[in-house]
Amino acid sequence: MEITDKMVAKTATKLSAEDIQKGKVLSVKWTPNLKYAWDNGPALGRYLAELKNGRIIAKKCNKCHRILIPPRMFCELCWVPTGEWVYVKDTGIVNTWVISYVDWKAGRLDIKGGVRPFTPAVIEIDGATKGMGILHLLNEVDPWKIYRGMRVKAVWKPPEERIGAITDIKYFKPVE
Amino acid sequence: MRRVAIVGAGLTKFYRNAQETPKELAYEAARMALDSCEMKLSDIDCVVMGTAPDAFDGVHMKGEYLADGAGAYRKPYMRHFVGGGTGVLSPIHGWFHVASGMFDTCLVVAEEKMSSAYPHPAGAFLTIFDHTTEQPLYPTLIWIFAIEMNRFMTTWGYKKEDIALVAVKNKRNALDHPSAQLGAEITVQDVLNSEIMAWPVNRLDISPTSDGAAAIVLAAEHVARRVTEKPIWIDGVGWCLDTAYWCTRDLYYPDYVEVAARMAYKMAGIKEPSKEIHVAEPYDPFTYKELHHIEGLLLAPRGKSVEMLKDGYFNRDGNLPTCPSGGALGVGNPISATGLMKIIEIFLQLRGEAGKRQVPGKPTCGLAQAWGDLMQVGTVVVMRS
Ligand SMILES: [Zn+2]
Numbered sequence: 001m002e003i004t005d006k007m008v009a010k011t012a013t014k015l016s017a018e019d020i021q022k023g024k025v026l027s028v029k030w031t032p033n034l035k036y037a038w039d040n041g042p043a044l045g046r047y048l049a050e051l052k053n054g055r056i057i058a059k060k061c062n063k064c065h066r067i068l069i070p071p072r073m074f075c076e077l078c079w080v081p082t083g084e085w086v087y088v089k090d091t092g093i094v095n096t097w098v099i100s101y102v103d104w105k106a107g108r109l110d111i112k113g114g115v116r117p118f119t120p121a122v123i124e125i126d127g128a129t130k131g132m133g134i135l136h137l138l139n140e141v142d143p144w145k146i147y148r149g150m151r152v153k154a155v156w157k158p159p160e161e162r163i164g165a166i167t168d169i170k171y172f173k174p175v176e
Numbered sequence: 177m178r179r180v181a182i183v184g185a186g187l188t189k190f191y192r193n194a195q196e197t198p199k200e201l202a203y204e205a206a207r208m209a210l211d212s213c214e215m216k217l218s219d220i221d222c223v224v225m226g227t228a229p230d231a232f233d234g235v236h237m238k239g240e241y242l243a244d245g246a247g248a249y250r251k252p253y254m255r256h257f258v259g260g261g262t263g264v265l266s267p268i269h270g271w272f273h274v275a276s277g278m279f280d281t282c283l284v285v286a287e288e289k290m291s292s293a294y295p296h297p298a299g300a301f302l303t304i305f306d307h308t309t310e311q312p313l314y315p316t317l318i319w320i321f322a323i324e325m326n327r328f329m330t331t332w333g334y335k336k337e338d339i340a341l342v343a344v345k346n347k348r349n350a351l352d353h354p355s356a357q358l359g360a361e362i363t364v365q366d367v368l369n370s371e372i373m374a375w376p377v378n379r380l381d382i383s384p385t386s387d388g389a390a391a392i393v394l395a396a397e398h399v400a401r402r403v404t405e406k407p408i409w410i411d412g413v414g415w416c417l418d419t420a421y422w423c424t425r426d427l428y429y430p431d432y433v434e435v436a437a438r439m440a441y442k443m444a445g446i447k448e449p450s451k452e453i454h455v456a457e458p459y460d461p462f463t464y465k466e467l468h469h470i471e472g473l474l475l476a477p478r479g480k481s482v483e484m485l486k487d488g489y490f491n492r493d494g495n496l497p498t499c500p501s502g503g504a505l506g507v508g509n510p511i512s513a514t515g516l517m518k519i520i521e522i523f524l525q526l527r528g529e530a531g532k533r534q535v536p537g538k539p540t541c542g543l544a545q546a547w548g549d550l551m552q553v554g555t556v557v558v559m560r561s
Contacts, residue, residue, distance in 0.1 A: 001212045002531045003187055003524065005354040011188035011204040012388065013195040017295070025195060029294070030234070038307045048308070068424075070309050076419050096330065096427060098322035100374035104314040106298035117375075120319050122327075122423045133423040135310050148330050167312050 043071045046085065052164040054156050058088045058128050066129040088127030090154035091175065095133050097121035099143045119143050123152060123172055136166070140173035151175050177275040181400035181407030182267070182559070184213030184393035185520040190357040190508030193291040194387035198233050202245030202287040205389035205513075209283065210247075213393055213403050220393070221279035223248040225255045226266035226286035228511040228548075231300035234292050246285040246391075259304075260461060260548025261415070262286065263390070263515015264555035268413045270394045280396045287389040288510035297385055304550060306420070318382070322374040324427040324551060325464040329376060331428035332479040334467075336376050340367035341485050342463040343380050343505055349492060350502020352532035355517070357508035358384055367463075381463040386508035390516035392523070406527045412444030412558030422550050433472030433547060433554035440543075441474075444558040449474045453558070454539030455525050456496060457518035459546040460503040466490075469545055470498060472554065497535040500525065515546035519557060526561040 019025045040048060043059060047070055050057040059071035063078040067086050074081055100118040101109050109115045119141070122133040138146060139155070152172035162168040186208025188194075188201050196204070202225075210217065225246050230238045239255025246253075256262065256269045263286045270284040290297045301317045328334065341364060350359035362380065370379040400407040416439070418425060418432035425431075437449070446452045458469035467481040475496060476484050484490065490498040501507055501521035504514045522542035524530040545556045 001185075001527075002529045003185070003208075003354055003520070004531070007208060008187060008189040008354045011196075011208070012191055012201060014189075014191045015193040015195050015291075017193065020193070020294075032234075036307075040308045044308045070421075076421065096323050096327035098319050098326060098374045098376075099372075100316070100319055100322065101372050102298075102316060102318060102374060104299060104302050104316045106296045106316065106318070118319075120313065120315065120323065122323060122427075131424060131426060135313060135315060135423050137313060165312055166309050 041073065043073045047071050048164040051166065051168040052162045054159065056088050056090055056125060058086045060084050060086050067127065067132065069125050069128040069132050069134060088125050092123045092125040092152060094138070094146060094148060094150040094152060095122040095124050096148065097138065097146050117143050119146060136169060137171040138173070139171035178277055179397045180271050180274045180394055180410045181397065182392050182410065182523050183395045183400050183403045183407055184209045184215065185523050186212060186391045187355050187517060187520055188389045189355050190386045190388035190510055192357065192384060192386060194289070198287050198289045199242055199245030201289065201387065201389035202242050202285050205391040206245070206247050206283060206285050209391035209393050215393060215403065217247050219281060220247065220251065220283045221281045222252040222273050223283045223285065224266060224269045224273065225253065226257070226262040226512040226516065227255065228257060228259055228262050228288055229300060232288060232290045232293050232297055242287055247283055258549055258553045258555065260459065260511055261515065261546045261553035261555040262512035262548065264519065264544055264546035264557055265415060266512065266516050267392060267394065267410060267519050267557055268415060268555065271410050271413055274394050274396050280399050282394040283391065284394060284516070285389065285391040286512035286516040288513050289387045290385040290510060291387050318374045318377060320422070320551060321462050322377040325376050325462065327427040328464055328468055332482070334482045337364050337368060338482045338486060339463050339467065340364045340381070342460065342466045343367050345491060346460060346499050346503040346505040349500055349533065350506025353502045353507050355388070356502050356506055357386055359502060359506050377462065383461045383504035383509035386510040388508060388510035388513045390513045390520055392516065392519060406561065408523045408526050409560050410557060411560045412440035412446065414439030414556040416554050417549065418552040420550050420552060422552060427551070429478065430468055430472035430547065430554060432552060433469055433545065434474065436554035436556045437473045440556040440558045446558065450476065450496065452541055453496065453543050454537065455500060455522060455535050455542040456498045457501060457503070457521050457544040458498055459515065460499055460505050461509055463505065465547065466499060466503065469547060473543065473545060473556070492533070492535055500530065500533050500535050515544070515555070518544040518546065522559050526559060
């Protein structure tokens with residue numbers, strides 16, 4: 001048995017975006033407006049509370065001795081409860097990064113109009129175990145001059161604007 | 177455990193936007209699969225369904241919704257879901273049902289209709305990220321793939337223009353695939369000149385969003401021998417999940433794919449995969465992913481896949497043809513249906529029924545692989561004629 005053009009021809013009917021936009025085929029539309037309030041648990045709860053204080057906190061696993069960030073109540077490798085809390089630094093190095101011309105909905109940024117591309121990165125945090133990174137944004141740097149191993153430091157929101165969120169750090173910027 | 181064979185296959189056409197409902201697409205693929213081996217629905221003991229996030233179709237409990245289309249009316253039925261890895265978990269899930277001795281036949285269906293998330297399904301991915309530490313930064317899937325591609329490139333010194341050859345190869349292969357959405361003759365320059373999405377990822381480095389469905393029929397040995405002269409045996413299965421703390425993994429190498437592959441190779445008695453596998457369908461939602469997976473599957477030494485690609489090693493007439501179907505980049509990427517499309521491609525290749533896509537040398541052993549979730553799941557199936 002071969003799968004042939006003839007066999008697949010009648011399995012599906014091609015539509016264009018226009019067919020839907022102009023109502024040539026009828027569609028039912030719905031825009032969900034779902035709302036959630038996510039609890040953060042004890043580990044991330046403390047992490048957020050410390051971000052509000054302008055500090056980054058990690059948690060140590062006493063079995064594999066990794067200093068884990070974001071902190072967690074159990075070590076996913078050793079499958080045991082984690083031990084003490086450890087403050088780590090708000091500096092680190094760029095592990096890997098991207099220069100994004102799109103937003104989260106795949107909407108295009110107006111790069112030609114002067115909008116700066118997003119430059120998200122995995123940042124290895126000083127004081128955590130080597131290779132332990134977090135996702136955050138880079139700024140105050142030419143996107144095309146970012147490199148692996150670049151040293152960066154957190155740029156915090158002013159204390160009165162912090163709410164206990166990962167966005168209490170506005171972004172990371174290069175340091176010498 | 178009993179030996180399990182694939183005895184039939186069906187596939188819809190893949191489109192960016194198909195008029196048919198998810199149920200209707202599932203029906204078309206399942207119907208074709210049964211017809212291909214001259215079986216009736218009453219010959220089927222159980223049904224399994226692979227389908228990815230409910231958010232695409234906008235139907236919560238999508239498994240239940242799709243059941244009728246998949247021919248599951250009043251039959252034992254289960255749905256499975258591991259993101260992009262789903263379509264290659266589908267035959268594994270069906271394999272359990274038959275290998276265990278519980279059932280003699282199983283209809284395996286995979287369906288995805290991404291166009292329902294309107295105007296673009298990208299936004300539906302925001303909630304796969306950690307809601308506390310990542311989602312407030314508004315990440316996209318493209319970001320994390322670009323982040324991984326960059327890490328892969330910096331590790332080995334791979335160049336974008338070399339990785340682009342994957343798109344050239346797969347889109348060309350797809351010209352010969354009847355279901356293909358994006359078969360095309362393109363050049364490396366076309367890829368490099370295509371719109372920057374998130375450097376290092378350009379538009380032509382990415383597979384499209386698609387609507388489509390695929391289905392296979394599995395049978396225990398005594399049934400398979402009666403149904404067909406060319407059963408294709410599922411000789412090895414493997415799957416594995418890595419941690420969801422993806423920022424703490426070194427993204428240059430997919431360890432979890434290697435773990436899954438080793439499990440499948442051990443079961444199939446394969447000692448030297450790069451010699452014993454004759455044709456492969458690694459998952460290629462992005463150009464670099466095919467190479468990343470080829471290395472993880474131990475089909476190329478780490479850091480050498482680009483050199484081999486440039487030498488034509490992975491071409492349809494090369495030493496180890498990869499994605500002869502045209503892959504996700506060329507045939508299209510209706511997530512779960514893509515993985516099962518890859519299984520079907522190996523099924524056809526091993527039966528010598530791949531038509532214009534047939535790889536030379538009468539292959540007798542092939543592999544399909546998929547990958548997904550937060551860059552953390554590997555699913556692998558080894559098949560033999
Ligand atoms: Zn540990």
